[in-house]
Amino acid sequence: MTNDHDLTRRTYLRAAAAGAAMTGAAGCLGGGGGGGSEGNSWRTQELATVPAPGDAALYEPTDQDQTGETINHLTWTGYDASNVQGPFREQFDCQTQLDLFTSNPKAFNRLQSGEWQQFHQATFDMAWIPRLAEAGLIRPIDYEDWKPYTFDQYIDLFKKENGYKYAFVNEDDYTFDIDGTMYGAPQRFGWASFVVNTDNVSEDAYSSYDAAWSDEFEVGIYDLMFWGIQIIMLREGIDPFKEHTEAEVEQVRQATFDLFDNAKTLLPDFASMNQAMKSGEIDIGFISGNWINGTLRRGGNMQFEAVVPEEGSVIWVETTAFVKGDQPTVSDNYLAYMQRGENALKLSWPTSGGTNVVPHQTAWENYNDRQREVLRVDEVRDIIDRSVFYTGIPDLDKFEPIWREAKSRL
The missing domain is CATH 3.40.190.10 (Periplasmic binding protein-like II)
Incomplete structure (x- = not known):
């Protein structure tokens, strides 16, 4: 790609x-x-x-x-x-x-x-x-x-x-x-990032993905390797959409292990993610996006927000x-x-x-x-401005074993 x-x-x-x-x-x-x-x-x-x-x-x-x-x-x-x-x-x-x-x-x-x-x-x-x-x-x-x-x-x-x-x-x-x-013809779009309960996590804290690596918050990981690895790369300052060096793969490995070591729970689907957020079990859901937490917001829970920190998000269409x-x-x-x-x-x-x-x-x-308000329509232009468009991870197979091994540590 x-x-x-x-x-x-x-x-x-x-x-x-x-x-x-x-x-x-x-x-x-x-x-x-x-x-x-x-x-x-x-x-x-x-x-x-x-x-x-x-x-x-x-x-x-x-x-x-x-x-x-x-x-x-x-x-x-x-x-x-x-x-x-x-x-x-x-x-x-x-x-x-x-x-x-x-x-x-x-x-x-x-x-x-x-x-x-x-x-x-x-x-x-x-x-x-x-x-x-x-x-x-x-x-x-x-x-x-x-x-x-x-x-x-x-x-x-x-x-x-x-x-x-x-x-x-x-x-x-x-x-x-x-x-x-x-x-093809574009139909819907949005962003992959992480979701926070803004009542429990301050704006200063969620200005970076580092919040998901902090023991200050309860973190749940959605078992969605494909998007999760991309967000980890953004946090590490690595372009997700290129062939990666051994050093970059090792950097992603360590960051992934550290994330899972800090997490409270592994969530199998986005319904579980939303329930864990709504019940207060977790403060941060990694990963998430507007397509996941929009259901919570549509129900009136505006405190749950798929924020886009300084490292940006991944735009999908x-x-x-x-x-x-x-x-x-x-x-x-x-x-x-x-x-x-x-x-x-x-x-x-x-x-x-x-x-x-x-x-x-x-x-x-x-x-x-x-x-x-629910869809955050008036923020979309700024979100795109700070993000990257998803064009595919050419060596995804290098990162699948990392995710599997990280799960065994949780």
Whole structure:
């Protein structure tokens, strides 16, 4: 993976300062597959003209009969919420089947082992988009055709013209490249850091990840090696997204052991993390993020905050791609539906699953005061300014044994 972070920290925020107004909402598509081809294995159809905002004719079925079709979507919790899926199913008289996962690597392995045949669309954290493309598991998307339905709808931070590149792949070396081929559409995003009970942990203390290594606080560790190792690297001043030297690996090993030696408990899932925070069992949860503690905040517990200390956080962007193979004719409409601002807003605040911010301008304009506080919408630009975008750990296998050994010490 590339070690290019030119869209992180203050330079990213400055680049995004000037943006264009949002254009019309996404309209009726048809044909299934996003504007490209791979022989005769899937169908395409010219995309319809984008209607003006508020046009009542949005998402009328095309001439091709879509009634009774089913979209199979491999994705995260929240996408399956009734307020997200119900309106699409009703409008198109179609079914949607969502298979939820919690691990990018495991989901990738599922597709690579042959399960790609079971799905039409898949939503991964963006670092996996180049890997999926290189493995031939997803198909390219025509940027010009899809721009009105995707990037024209986004907030300035996610505009291609402002430098957002994490949906575009250089097909020579399969790294992110703003001039590369579009392979996905951003849908939700957030940050990985740690969560603190601000009633028990002072702002001075949580200004650094060092608080999780301090015996002053009760610390719980979420057994999620993949994100935990990245945050440990940030704390140690090590770039997570490059090949690491033996000295750096040893530095991470010692820091990981010290963290576990200081921790009170190991937590198997984010529900356990939230319960331990709410019960007062722990003061700090390592790791966490807005996707984990948003449920607590939505319940009125604003003292629980996924803070971003001076070392920064890791920004992830859930990105939806078309899986290779046959597609139902309604597949394009499904992706465009999910990208519409009012539907993205529902995904940001689903009837089931976690709360997450989305990059869609209409959603940002329509968050109410409570949603803005829970989601910390007004802090997002500063959080991105101080963080790094997740582009993948190329030598993750070096760190998996470290995490396992550290757990045995707890």
